[in-house]
Amino acid sequence: MQQPIVNLGKGVDALFIKNDRFNSTLLSVHFFVPLNSQTIEKNALLPFLLSSCTDEYKDYTKLNIRLLELYGAILSSSVNKSGDNLHITLSLNLINNDLTFDNEDIITKGADLLFSMIFNPSLPFTIFLILNPIVILCNFRHIF
Numbered sequence: 001m002q003q004p005i006v007n008l009g010k011g012v013d014a015l016f017i018k019n020d021r022f023n024s025t026l027l028s029v030h031f032f033v034p035l036n037s038q039t040i041e042k043n044a045l046l047p048f049l050l051s052s053c054t055d056e057y058k059d060y061t062k063l064n065i066r067l068l069e070l071y072g073a074i075l076s077s078s079v080n081k082s083g084d085n086l087h088i089t090l091s092l093n094l095i096n097n098d099l100t101f102d103n104e105d106i107i108t109k110g111a112d113l114l115f116s117m118i119f120n121p122s123l124p125f126t127i128f129l130i131l132n133p134i135v136i137l138c139n140f141r142h143i144f
Contacts, residue, residue: 024095025107027114031088040086047077047088054113055120066113070106071095073113090114 006014033043057063067073074093079086094110097103 022096023099024093025110026091026093027107027111028089028091029114029118032082032085033088035081035084035086043086043088044079047079047090050117050121051075051077051090053122054116055122056116058122070110070113071100073106073110090117 004016006016033039036043052060053063057066063075067075071094073095076089076091076093078089078091080089081087092110092114094106097106100106
């Protein structure tokens with residue numbers, strides 16, 4: 001069965017796949033950045049920096065406490081080469097809402113955390129996300 005792709009905005013599409021066989025939900029955000037020899041090293045570091053803190057959870061310890069509050073959610077990030085693009089992924093694995101105490105809405109809270117890593121990072125440099133196509137530009141002058 002083919003799943004519908006939902007257009008969320010200019011250059012942003014979403015795919016929602018429901019499967020009742022599992023007791024967990026995987027939320028993933030994928031960026032495809034054109035390979036560029038001048039920015040490849042910086043863009044390769046980006047998912048690991050984004051997944052280490054947010055504006056609200058300023059260090060790794062506070063972020064891990066938040067993941068524990070989300071019933072032990074698992075945060076992961078990766079970067080791979082895909083053709084002429086760099087494929088950057090941020091993922092969060094959570095238990096389903098019906099397995100929480102009082103049917104707490106863990107999935108929405110997890111999505112909020114994942115989006116805050118992207119749109120409200122707590123980093124010592126500037127990140128600009130430009131959609132259409134998604135291009136990530138970094139200013140690393142504060143750490144290099």
